Amino acid sequence: MSDKSKNGIDRRNFMIASLATVGASAALAAAADAADAQDTAAPASRPGSGTVYTGDTIEGKKVVSALDVNDLEPGKKHLLYFQGVEMPTGQYWYVSVTVAKGAKPGKRGVLTSGVHGDEMSSIHTVQTVMNQLDPAQMSGTVMAVTDVARPAIEGMQRRWPNQGRGIDLIDMNREWPGNENGLTAPSRHAGLLFNRLLRPNADFAIDFHTGTTGFEVTAFNIGGLDVPEVKAMVELYPVGQIFDNHVYPGVLHNAFMDVGIPSFTPEIGAARVLDLEMISLFVEGTMNVLKHHGIVAGPMGRTGKDVNVFVGNSAFPILATQGGIVEHLVKLNDKVEPGQRVAIQRNSFGEVVAEYTSGVAGEITGQRSDAMSEPGNPLAFILFHKVAPEEGQSYPE
Template structure:
């Protein structure tokens, strides 16, 4: 009845975890091929040079629509609210992405704040809104580019993945598509390509791509960051949060796509999905303001950092998977320190009989927990962050 404790990470468990949490993008394999161009003027994928801001001539709710952005075209000392024209819907209209550009009165670094890559992630949107509300462009040097709702159709349904209509209705995780392909084989791939080539890459020196857990799971506050990269390490350590996961994870994450073109980036992960965690958000606001201070975008003393809260750093994760179906009772909480063999959950059937007991396979800290009261076999129940001698393969982390 018991999950056997394991030393390190079981590859099969993590692959099951990845499927359970986020699914596999069926378009990923096909992405390498060519498809018909969305339009004849689409630039080649990977083109990252700004060629000027392009206004479509449309206005939505008083906000101008753009199909490309060069922040240098906008007046210094201003805050601009725009819609970016993304990929077309099946009906031929477009998905629009909400963009706020806060351009300082003086030149300086450009920092991108991104949310909405997954549609069930609410706290990052509120966090970025809070940061932007505190910025005075007249007192700033450089630019803050806030991109709030990357996967608009997923956000409309509060669904993690993009509902794509290529083969009936399938769900595609756009965070397995970056840097995208403007001529790709799915709408999410093309949308990612448009945003990456025409919005993010030409206007970003440093980036925070903000996320939460997926529906059915809760996580603690942590930064997913490649700590071997000096600027990624520096940004990650500026947040007064509980944990850092030192791991590249999937190569197709937005943060990795940005890093691959020379833009330091990390992935802040802020708690549960589908809600505004008003207790957790302020710590990420404080950390983000610290990042802006580090790069001279705003002035002022640093707030609290990871050193002030005793941040825990791990480079690997162990997932305790359900072996049975039934009702789950968790025996640990986020950030709890656990030891090998410690009981972390039990499971009962509808008669109340215990059908499974689950133990930790390694020492570390709890970083994720299932929130649904029931689970089928093969569902992640507890995720434990730990430090190992060798960092696990990125494909074994279920972001």
């Protein structure tokens, strides 16, 4: 679920502006130097290639600060921890890494989940795919990272609780590709993961998500269909909708795309729960993708053609204008027409204070699942086709 800050201020700009207000011109210079260091000093301190073991183990699993899957023994599954950014205590946030290294060479796929901490079905989807893989029968490698934003997952909340000037909740899926010398821990964590774990081991990548707490989405994929490699993958899922849009910068799949790695985002229902029926659709589609790339053998499962997938390139938001209890008049995946009522809202007396209608012809792709709403909350998103779609559009992720 898209939840950009209402005032639209980028966190980095806000931090720099705040520093300036306390007369910290030196701090501004230091921040600029830190940003420059990403392009200058960082390559010298970052391993150019190869796996770096820290010498630590956690629950019997080795810890790495950089990974090259080519270094791992073929025909086996490898369970590792990757050392991320430091906590305020000076300890590290670790992320779980599972690598299925095929007996034969081939393409390298990266599956990620847990970029938002309240998205359980995305984690279970990746785990289920990895459990189905037999490295002895594979050609190539599949690497999975299921708990990218570990501190957010610990609280089962969407955002990373950053310890800056008091608690600041940062959406990590607006931070990619990150900056190893950035101004926040999530930015540095993203930079470490992207530079030392994800990007070096990916020929293609899939970043799994769900709706956010309080907002449920249907089963759909987000990706730019104008990129042939992406189109070929997203169409292999037996899900009802495809959002053909590159959306906005800062999301993980766009960080991959920016460096030439085909990538997209599946969206798997509601937050904080396991939707096993919906998960099975994305497991089937992901296995199709691995077959498409020759990593695993076997016949294709169902695809978008088998379920008459609906493709749209824009998401029409319906925002609450009043406070009160929301009653939806349509369901996820329902087709709607312009002017059709999709929701009503009542106050504490039970009086109808607002009626909401669709402004487009399309399909319901997301709905508010929290029964109460205040003004400005998204109540629904409608997937539709627009002749000239907007770039950087919000979406129900």
